[in-house]
Amino acid sequence: xxxxxxLFDLDGTxxxxxxxxxxxxxxxxxxxxxxxxxxxxxxxxxAIWGGTSAMMKNxxxxxxxxxxxxxxxxxxxERARADEPIFEDFYKNEFSLVRDVCTKDPKADxxxxxxxxxxxxxxLATNPLFPRIATLSRIEWAGCDSDDFxxxxxxxxxxxxxxxxxxxxxxxxxxxxxxxxxxxxxxNVDEDxxxxxxxxxxxxxxxxxxxxxxxDISRYPQGSFCELLEYIxxxx
Numbered sequence: 754x755x756x757x758x759x760l761f762d763l764d765g766t767x768x769x770x771x772x773x774x775x776x777x778x779x780x781x782x783x784x785x786x787x788x789x790x791x792x793x794x795x796x797x798x799x800a801i802w803g804g805t806s807a808m809m810k811n812x813x814x815x816x817x818x819x820x821x822x823x824x825x826x827x828x829x830x831e832r833a834r835a836d837e838p839i840f841e842d843f844y845k846n847e848f849s850l851v852r853d854v855c856t857k858d859p860k861a862d863x864x865x866x867x868x869x870x871x872x873x874x875x876x877l878a879t880n881p882l883f884p885r886i887a888t889l890s891r892i893e894w895a896g897c898d899s900d901d902f903x904x905x906x907x908x909x910x911x912x913x914x915x916x917x918x919x920x921x922x923x924x925x926x927x928x929x930x931x932x933x934x935x936x937x938x939x940x941n942v943d944e945d946x947x948x949x950x951x952x953x954x955x956x957x958x959x960x961x962x963x964x965x966x967x968x969d970i971s972r973y974p975q976g977s978f979c980e981l982l983e984y985i986x987x988x989x
Contacts, residue, residue: 754931754933754934755934755988755989756873756934756935756936756954756985756988756989757873757874757930757934757935758873758874758875758876758928758930758934758935758936759868759873759874759875759876759935759936759938759985760875760876760877760878760921760924760935760936760937760938760948760953761865761875761876761877761878761879761902761938761939762878762879762880762937762938762939762940762941762944762945762958763877763879763888763891763892763895764879764880764891765939765940765941765958765960765961765962765963766938766939766940766945766958766961767858767861767865767877767892767895767897768855768856768857768861768891768892768894768895769855769856769857769858769960769961770854770855770856770961771854771961772961772963774854775851775854775855778850778851778853778854779848779851780798780801782843782847782848782850782851783797783801783843783847783848784797784798785847786839786842786843786847787836787839787840787843790836790839792829796828799828800824800825800828800829801825803824803825803828804820804821804822804824804825805821805882806824807820807821807823807824808820808821808881808882808908808914809882809914811912811913811914813912813913813919814912815912816908816909816910816911816912817881817882817908817909817911817912817913817914818884818908818909821908822834822837840884841884841886844884844886844887844890845886848887848890849890852890852894855891855894855895857894857895857896858895858896858978859896860977860978860979861895861896861897861978862895862896862897862898863978864978864981864982865897865898865901866901867982868982868985869901871985871986871989873985874903874928874930875901875902875903876902876903876904876905876906876924876928877892877899877902877904877905877906878904878906878915878920878921878924878937878939878945879891879905879906880906880914880915880944881906881907881908881910881911881914881920882908882914883907883908884907884908884909885905885907885909885910888905888906888907889905892905903928904924904927904928906920906924911923915941915944915945915947916943916944916947918947918950918951921937921947921948921951921953922951925951931952932948932951932952932953933952933953935948935953935954936953936954936955936956936985936988937949937953937954937955937956938955938956938958938981939955939956939957939958940957940958940959940960940961940962940963941962941963941964942957942962942963942964942965942966942968942970943963943964943965943966943968944963945957946973954974954988955973955974956973956974956975956976956981956984957970957973957974957975958975958976958977958981959975959976960977
């Protein structure tokens with residue numbers, strides 16, 4: 754089937770980064786912001802990891818946002834929900850400090866715009882563990898335009914996480930496209946390449962590759978943005 758739609762991962766793909774360093778700096782700044790409000794840093798980080806696990810295990814019965822806050826408020830009580838504006842303020846302000854551990858590749862935005870010029874549709878299939886405000890910030894850090902994506906997955910609008918097949922099916926249903934007409938582009942062998950099991954094409958970005966099980970990646974089309982564009986043109 755002719756290719757009509759390209760899905761992009763964000764962290765490590767459009768936005769080059771060291772994931773472990775990103776998480777370390779992110780937690781450090783979040784803990785510093787919330788400590789004055791009575792949140793013990795160690796307990797806070799543990800609760801965020803627990804909330805993240807709750808989102809990863811979400812069975813689709815609620816949004817990821819609800820899954821996170823149900824767990825988080827179970828740790829800190831209902832006062833945590835009253836403090837949601839503090840978290841939002843963090844993402845509006847201190848979250849920008851995490852930008853320093855990321856880099857920007859100008860070819861990312863160029864490639865997206867060329868892909869759209871070819872008549873293809875695009876979506877941002879980033880693991881929906883963050884609120885929309887934080888996701889839009891990371892798109893900006895990457896030098897990309899959020900308006901270029903028809904769909905952007907965030908914890909507010911998603912019910913599953915990668916590597917769940919249902920996560921991808923929700924995107925396809927929202928865009929009303931078949932797996933066979935889609936391409937998933939990402940750097941995580943487990944979370945992104947699993948889209949292939951639905952019948953989607955996949956393209957691997959090895960620059961910031963995450964391959965926890967050391968799987969053989971030789972069979973995947975892979976390379977830079979230039980090579981991605983070449984691959985896409987062969988699929989039209």
